[in-house]
Amino acid sequence: MRLVGVQFILWAITGLYMVCLDIHFIHGEPLTHPQSVTLGLKDIGYSTAQLLADYPDATDIKLVTLLQKPVYRFTSAAGQRAIHVVDAVTGAPLDLLSQAQARQIADNAYTGQAPINTISPLISRNASGALNPLWVVSFDDFASSTLFIEQQSGRIIRRRHNYWYLFDWMWRLHIMDYDDGENVTNGWLRLVSLLSILAAGSGLALLLLRLTLRKKAAF
């Protein structure tokens, strides 16, 4: 029991943290405003038909507002990038996001009041393993809120703050996977959870014994 006791305390405390903090808050969802600018479809000078003539392999086409302008965002094998952004009024392709543009996007989206602390480039990998350049914009607030903006698309793809990093560590301690927190099926957790079931089961047996034998205690 003493062997697994420490892990019992860790399970209880980390579990308490994870259930008390709303998961959407942890994911940083309240850090940014939802998009609210509507598209003026009458201004669209570059039609979807023209877009397909210029980029025949375009998929996942989406017309959105980026930096107060309507743009098409789509994936295509053309050129050096995976995600393309094209001005929906003129049809001109847009370059990768500049640092100044990233600042503007972050400032517009951020729901807090704090000023931007740093904006730094980061080469990340997306889910399929392709290189994905980002701007990392961190704010000078209590929780060190940070937005990760894709340079190719201008999308905010990740929202982080200190509560998230703490949550991540709570999760690692909870599942006893201390390197990256991705393996729920690790053998260490298996061993300790089995021992714990034995300890808790024997505790339950003792309790039942005690409740049934209590009346027989005579002396």
Next chain:
Amino acid sequence: MANWHKWLALLVSIQLLVWLITGFYFNSLMNSADNITTRQPVQHEGYLPGRELYPLKAIDAPPPLAVSVIWVLGAPYYQFEYNQPLHTYFPHHRRLFDAITGTSWQISAEQVATIAHQAYAGSARAGEPVLLKPPIDDLPRQQNPLWQVRFADEFNTAVYLDALTGHVIRHTNDRQRFDELMYTLHFIDYTRTGFFNHPLIIIFAIATSLLALSGGYLLISRSRPRVQQQASPCTLTVSFVSGADPDSLPARAGDTVFTTLSRHGIHLPSECGGAGTCGKCRLQCTPDTPVTDIEQHHLNQRQLARGIRLGCQQQVGVCQYIKLPRR
């Protein structure tokens, strides 16, 4: 502290076992990837170049936040989005238009049946598509209406599809439902919120944390030796109801009778190891021996009057003569 620790433990212990067993299930027994073997992808995309797409600016609709070009069964559609939910299960306000004709459109039950059939690799017969409003039993988080198509196979497979587009949202079956049940138990989510941030689990988590911390505290405080008083030697005289020869045991004043006896190989019945919670280490002293609160709790007036006390509560020196049933 020992007392409320005990009652809180009783309250939380059942859930503790449920947490341990379901946690072990997630760790060692669950294999979600193999749950549904009849799932297969549906090819919706067609070839766009060369088709005359209806101009967006001519479509009669309130201005959207975004427009996506989507495919359903080889035909292109415009999806006008009036909000941009961060999760697919959040309410999504949309309108669909045929991207060739520009007319308002949404999926028909026949098309839903076709897509569900394509998404299912098994040989069982499909039921009629049913349009469900949330809450949906199989998908507690989902806040949008969905089409459901059930298949009469041994695992009761169901395919859920988007109410407007007919895109497959999820497959589920009885194996998957069993895994979901384990999550429901682990998260005490009997109201089926689909999340772990509801009040009931927070109450249990607070209780469990208090329990674990107080338990740890009790463990440490009990394993540490009691305050070392002047260990002046004295004797404890033990006689036996069974008629065995009385004994004089050397002892240190301030030690409990319980520890003194066990040091000399006489082990009183006990579950708590001398902590005063079980009330089992009974013995007989002289009737004038002082009574502690814990003894008041465990013993009745008649027993106290006869001099029955608890070995863990009496200190050698205060209590010099005791009587035990047998050696």
